[in-house]
Amino acid sequence: MDHVLTLVAPRGGLATTALQAARDALATIGATAGTPDWLSADEAADLPFAGLAADQAEAAARAALDGQPIDLIAQATTGRRKRLLIADMDSTIVTSETLDELAGQAGIKDQIAAITKRAMNGELNFEDALRERVGRLKGLGVDALDRTWAETVLMPGARELVATMRANGARCALVSGGFTFFTGRVAALVGFHEHHSNTLLEEDGRLTGHVAEPILGRNAKLATLKRLAAEEGIGLDATLAVGDGANDLDMIQAAGLGVAYHAKPVVAAAARARVEHTDLRALLFAQGYRGAAFAGV
Template sequence: MDHVLTLVAPRGGLSSATLHAARDALAALGAATGTPDWLSPEEAADLPFADLAPGQADAAARAALEGQAVDVIAQGSAGRRKRLLIADMDSTIVTTETLDELAGQAGIKDRIAAITKRAMNGELDFEGALRERVGMLKGLGVEALQRTWEETELMPGARELVATMRASGARCALVSGGFTFFTGRVAALVGFHEHHSNTLLEADGRLTGHVADPILGRNAKLATLKRLAAEEGIGLEATVAVGDGANDLDMIQAAGLGVAFRAKPVVAAAARARIDHGDLRGLLFAQGYRAAEIAHG
C-alpha cells in the first residue's frame, strides 16, 4: 500500500470500531485497505490504503469519525520518518503564550492576549502586533521574566517528541516569535539542538518596550526551515514542522509533514495535517514510531 492513514486519540480512546469505521469510509470511495497496525494499544494505529488521494482519505475519515476525539493524518507511506524537526514554542512546546503571561505580571494580560489572539489567527500583521505588545510592557522589571518562566509548563509529549527524534538522528530546532529568555530555557529543558527567536531589550533592570531587529516572524520561520534543511543536505520532504499560529503556517505548508497543533482556525483549515485532541506524541505516531520506540527526555 502506498499510503497510510494514522489515527491517534488520547490514551485509551481509540477502539477497533473506530478503525473499522475509518476503513469503511475509505473503502466506500473505492480505496483498497490493508490490515490495521496498532502503534500504541488504544491510542494510535496505521491503516494502509491505496487508490485514493491522501486529501480524500483524510476528509472521508474525519467525516466518518465526526464528534469523536480522534486525530487523522493521511500521507504517503514512504519517507515518513523525518530528519529535521522545526517547532514553534508558545501554545505548542509550552502550554501558554509566554508574552501574555508576562503581561500578567504587569496587570495587562487581557489587553495583550486579545492582540495575540488576533495576530495568531492571521488578523493582524505579526511584526506590528509584536512591537505593539512589547511596547505596552515598557518599564516592567526584568525579574518578571523569571517569575513567568517559573509558571510555564511544557506541553504533554514535548520531551518525548524531541528525545525520540534526536535518538533517531534528527536535528531539532525551536523557532519562535517569542523571546530568547524563554526559548533558551525551553530548548535546554526539552533537548532541542538550537533555538531561534526574538530578543527583548532592557536597560537598568527594566524592559525598554522594544524588541531587537530583525524580528523573527512568519517569513523568518520559513527561511529557517529551508536553511536548516539545506545545512542537513535534505529536501523539505524530509522535514516536520509544528505550530499553532498564522506565523507558523508557511513553514507548516512547506514541510514534508506540516502539523497544525491545537491550532487557530485559520491554521487548522489550511494545514494538510493537524492534531486537535492528542498530545505531541502524535507527531511521532504520524511518522510511524511505535510506543516501544518512544524515548523519554
C-alpha cells in the same frame, strides 16, 4: 500499500470499532485497505491503504468517525520519518503564550492577550503587533521574566517528541516569535539542538519597551526551515514543522509534514495535517514510531 492513515486518540480512547469504521469508509470509495497496525494499544494505529489520494482518504474517514475525538493524518508511506523538526514554542511546546503571561506580571494580560489572539489568527501584522505588545511592557522589571518562567508548563508529549526524533538522527530546532529568555530555557529543558527567537531589550534591570531588530516572524520562520534543511542536505519533504499561529503557516505549508497543532482557525483550515484532540506524541505516531520505542518518557 503506498499510503497510510494514522489514527490517534487520547490514551485509551481508540476503539477497534473506530478503526473498522475508517477502513470501511476507505473501501466504500474504492480504496484497498489493509490490516490495521497498532502503534500503541487503544491509542494509535496505522491503517495502510492504496488506490486513493491522502486527502480523500482522510476526508472519508473523518466523515465516518462523525465527530469522535480522533486525530487523522493520511500520507504516503515513503519518507514518513523526518530528519528535521522545526517547532513553534508558545501554545505548541509550552502550554501558554509567554508574552501574555509576562504581561500578567504588569497587570495587563487581558490587553496583551487580545492583541496576541488577533495576530495569531492572521488579523494583524505579526511584527507590528509584537512591537506594540512589547512597548506596553516598558519599565517592567526583568525579574518578571523569572517569575513567568517559573509558571511555564511544557506541552504533554514535548519531551518524547524531541528525544525520539533526536535518538533517530533528526535535527530539532525551536523557532519562535517569542523571546530568547524563554526559548533558551525551553530548548535546554526539552532537548532541542538549537533555538531561534527574538530578544527583549533591557536597561538598568527594566524592559525598555523595545525588541531587537530584525524581528523573527512569519517569513523568518520559513527562511529558517529552508536554511536548516539545506544545511542538513535534505529536501523540504524530509522536514516536519508544527505550530498553532498564523506566523507558523508558511513553514507548516512548506514542510513535508506540516502540522497545525490545536491551532487557530485560519491555520487549521490551511494546513495539510492537523492535531486537535491529542498531544505532541501524535507527531511521532504520524511518522510510524511505536509508543514502546518513544524516548524521553
